[in-house]
Amino acid sequence: MLKKMLDQFQNYLSSKGLRMTGQRELIARTFFENQRHMSTEELHHRVQKISSQVGYATVYRTLKLLSDAGLAAGRSFGDGFTRYEPDNQIEHHDHLICTRCGAIIEFENDRIESLQKSVAGQYRFEVTHHVMELYGICSKCRS
Amino acid sequence: MLKKMLDQFQNYLSSKGLRMTGQRELIARTFFENQRHMSTEELHHRVQKISSQVGYATVYRTLKLLSDAGLAAGRSFGDGFTRYEPDNQIEHHDHLICTRCGAIIEFENDRIESLQKSVAGQYRFEVTHHVMELYGICSKCRS
DNA sequence: TTTTCTATTGACAATGATTTTCATTTTCAG
DNA sequence: CTGAAAATGAAAATCATTGTCAATAGAAAA
Structure with a gap:
């Protein structure tokens, strides 16, 4: 899985005339x-x-x-910064977020x-992707 | 409708010991x-x-x-800034966004x-609010 | 009305995540 | 090897949003 993702990244870079460097691979x-759902800060910290x-x-x-390259997707969940998650474009999922x-x-x-x-069809709208986030209190916090 | 909203705002301010000033009303x-969906910049521009x-x-x-006060709701649609829309807390709606x-x-x-x-119930999750946005191409842009 | 207390305001500085700049280093095709 | 083009890291720049603060305005009391 990991190798496959890295290969796809490699392919994307090649197709754009870009280079796979040590830093990029790391x-x-x-x-x-x-x-999943890593912030840039967390990722930077782990890499460092x-x-x-x-x-x-x-x-x-x-x-x-x-x-x-379509391998990562960024989202902002309302706290100040963007989080990223792997995007394998096959199965899609949504989020429950405990406030x-x-x-x-x-x-x-x-x-x-x-x-x-x-619904989109009713508006003759062609959906490419979507975001659905349910905010609330998780079971742990409720008990 | 407008008067009703302004009255609700007035009530909220009173309940918090705050004042309805000329600027706030404007x-x-x-x-x-x-x-709907005004950015802070647009609103500032109109007010000015x-x-x-x-x-x-x-x-x-x-x-x-x-x-x-529950009269406005802010959202970030992916462009850099927050947009606000009136929130009448009775009927909820979601968005189709043409990219x-x-x-x-x-x-x-x-x-x-x-x-x-x-779905939330399956996770014993208590939803307070949610965001659902479908991104894609609208009918005008498609034709 | 006048006083007095407190909330509010606008100009400007500060913040903080993200981007850009730029001089230096690395990659890779020839 | 070599040299052109891409990539890097450090630091500066952006840009939406928030905080600061001295000056002002609103409301209640006198």
Whole structure:
């Protein structure tokens, strides 16, 4: 899975005449290996533990490349900064976000997806992607 | 409708020991009178046309008050800044956003809403509010 | 009306995430 | 190897948003 993602990144870079460098591979690898919904800061921190001279700008730049390649997706959940998650463009999921402890739970529901498509159809609107986030209190915080 | 909104704002301010000033009324009125999904910049611009010495900070502060009062809701649609829309807390709606021309279309669908609740229930999650945005190409841009 | 207390305002500085700049280093095709 | 083009890191620049603060205005009391 990880290798596949890195290969796809490699392919994307080649197709654009860009280079796979040590930093880019390290950042991409760290991103794909670790838990989802990482902020740029977290990713930078993890990468620095391995190779301490990687700069913030390079993390931002690489994340942007991954986005452009369709391998990462950025979202802003309302706190100040953008979080990224691997985007394997096959299965899509949405989020439950606890406003008390910040936990993020993923879910998917095909019936909602198909209803969304039907609504869009009523407006002759062609959906390319969507965001659905349910905010509230998670079970842990409730008990 | 407009009077009702302004009255609610007035009530909220009173309940908090705050004052309804000329600037606040002007900003709130302009906000409620005009089209939805206004950015702070747009609102500031419109307000300045009427009373040219109203500052940015006051627009931000008033928008925050309106949010706290439950009369406005802020969202970030991916471009750099926050847009606000009147929030009459009775009927909820979601958005279709055209990534080509920027058009924002509102819709509501009760079946999706109830499915959302049932999904949340599976995770023993108590939803307070949600965001659903479908991005794509609108009918105008498609033809 | 006048006083007095407190909220409000606007100009401007500060913040903080993200981007850009730029001089230096690295990559890779020839 | 070599040299052109891409990539990097450090620091400066952006830009939306928030905080500061001295000056002003509103409301209640006198």
